[in-house]
Amino acid sequence: MSYFRAENLSLHFGGLKAVDAVSFAVEKGEILSIIGPNGAGKSSIFNLISRIYRPTSGRIFFEDQDITEEPPYDIARLGIARTFQNIELFENATVLSNLLVGRHRHSSTQLWQELLFLPSVRAGEKVHRRRVEQVIEFLDLEPYRDKLISGLPYGVRKVIELARALCSEPKLILLDEPSSGLNVEETDDMSFWIRDLKNELGVTVLMVEHDMTLVNRVSDRVIALNYGRVLVMGSPTEVQQHPDVVAAYLGA
C-alpha cells in the first residue's frame, strides 16, 4: 500500500474538467513533482487534497485512511501541511506568531486555561516556541523573528510559508510552486532545503513546480499533467523527454 494515494480524482466546474480521473501514489520519503502547462490542474489537485475544493469524484488515501470526507482543518491534524502559490501569510502578525499558528495542531489547551494562562499553557507555549526556533534555525530566519509580515520582501515570505508548514511537523508537505517569484540564488537555497526536508527531517514532499532545473535537482519522480489528465509518470529525465510532454509544452 502506498503512503499517499489519489484514486480517479476528478474536479469538474460545470463542463470544465479541471482535474479528470487522476490517479497517483506517493511513497514514504520521496519527493514527487507535478509539472504541466498553466491550467493543467496542478494547483487544483493541491486544493482537493487540502479540501479547499470537494472532489467531484474519486478518493484520497493517506496512511491507508480515506481522507476524502475529512473537514479541511483535520487534514493538517493528520500531518499534511501545505504552502500556497500566492503566499497566504497572516500579514498583520509577526513572523513568530505566524510560525506559532503552524503549531496549532499540537495545542491541546482549553479556552478557560488560556484565559488564566495556567502553568500548563505556559509549558505548552515554551514547547511550541522551542520547536519554532528549530525551524527558524533550519531555514535561516533568525533576522526576521519579530518583524511584521507586511514589511518583508517576497523571497523571505516564501521561506516563511515553508517554515510555517514545517512548524506543524508534517509527515507530508505540499509545496505549491516553492520557487515562483524567487531569484536564482533563492531558488538554489530552496532546492537545498527541499532535499534537506527529505533527508534530515524525513518529510515526504509533493510539489508543484514550473522551474525544470529545480524539478530535476530535487525530484525522485515526476508526474506530467495536461488538461487535468496524467500524461506521463516517471523519472525527471524520462518525463522531460517524453514526446507527449514536449508536445504539451511546445505544441505539436
Place this chain on the structure above:
Amino acid sequence: MRFLFKTDYEDDIRLFPHSGYVASYGLLLAVLLIAPYVLSSYLMSQLVFVCIYATVGVALMILTGFTGQASLGHAAFLAIGAYTAAYLQKYNVPFPVYFLAAGVLTGCIGALVGFPALRLQGIYLVIATISFAFIVEEILARWESVTNGNEGLRVKAVSLLGVTVSRDSPTFYFLCLAVLVLTIVGTLNLLRSPTGRAFVAIRDSETAARSMGVNVALYKVKSFAISAAITGFAGVLFAHKLSFISPEMFTLQLSIEFIMVILIGGTFSLHGAVLGAIFIVMIDPFLTYLKDDMPGIIAGIAATFGAGTATAANIQSKVAAFASLNGLKGAIYGIIIMLFVLFEPLGIYGRWLKIKLFFQLFPLYKRATFKRQKIYVKSERNR
C-alpha cells in the same frame, strides 16, 4: 534607546517585556487608585463610563480587531447583560450570581449569533448584526412581563457582601476598574496562547488558517461568545451606573459609539480600546460645552469685528439653533470617523507609537518610516 536581549523563550511570553513596562503600568494603576479621592464627582462618573466603554471596547476588539468579524450589534449584547441583571435583581439574586449569569447568558446568545455569521463576511455580517440588534431592541420593548417595555426598569444599587455600594461611590468605581483590568489581562493571556493566534490567523487569511488546522467555524463562534460575554459583564455595570434602563438606551447609536471606540483608539491593540473609550466618553461633555458656549463666543467675536448688537444677537441665536439641530451629534461622529480612517487608520494608539518612536530615535526620526505603502503581494484568491 533600549535594546532587548532575549535569553530565554520566557522573554517572548511574559506580559511585560521589561521593567519599564512594570514601572509605567504600576504608576498608572496608582494614579487610578487615588483618582476617586482627588477628582470631582463629575469626572469620577465619567471615569466609570470610561471603564465600562473600555471593557466593551476590549470585547469588540477581540471580535473585530483580532478575529476580523465586524459587529454593529454590541449595544444589544450590552442590553442583554443589563436586563439580565435588572431582572434577576428583582428576585433578590445576589450580585456575584447575576453578574456571572449575565455574562454567561450573553455569551451563549453571542455564540448563537455567531452561527449564522459563519456564512457571512464583511458588510453582510455588519447587516446581520444590525438586524440582531434591532430584534433585541424590539423584544425589550414588547416583552413587558420581563422588561417592563418602554417604561424601563429601575436598577437598585449593588449589594456586595451585605454592603450597599452606591453608583457614585469609589467602591463602584473600583469594581468597574477591576472588571476592566481582569478583562484586559484575560484578553492578553488569550492573545499569547493558541486561541488568540487562531483568531488573528482567521482575520488575515481564513484559507491559510484552515490549512494549518484551525477549525475556522469553531473559533469564530468562540470569538463571538467571548466578545458577547465580556459585553454582558459590562452591561451589568452599565445598568447599575445608570440605575434605570429602557430600550431606547441600547440603540444603533450606541453600537456605532462602540465601533468608534476601536476605530478611533486604534484597531489591533488593546491600548486602542482604552484610548478610544476615553475619547468617546469625553467627547460628549466637550460637545455639550461647545453647544452651550459657542453661540456666545461667536457672537462676541462678531461684535468685536464691528457687528451691531442686533446682528450679534441674531448670529448668536442662529448658531444656537444650528448647534441644537437634531442629529448634529451623529454627523460630528461621522466626520470624526472619516477623518481618522483617512488620516490615522491606526488610531490614537498609532499616533502615540509614532510620538514614542520620535523621542526614542531623536534626532534620527524620519517621516518616511510611517509612510503608508501599497504592497501588491497579497492574494485575493481562495477567499
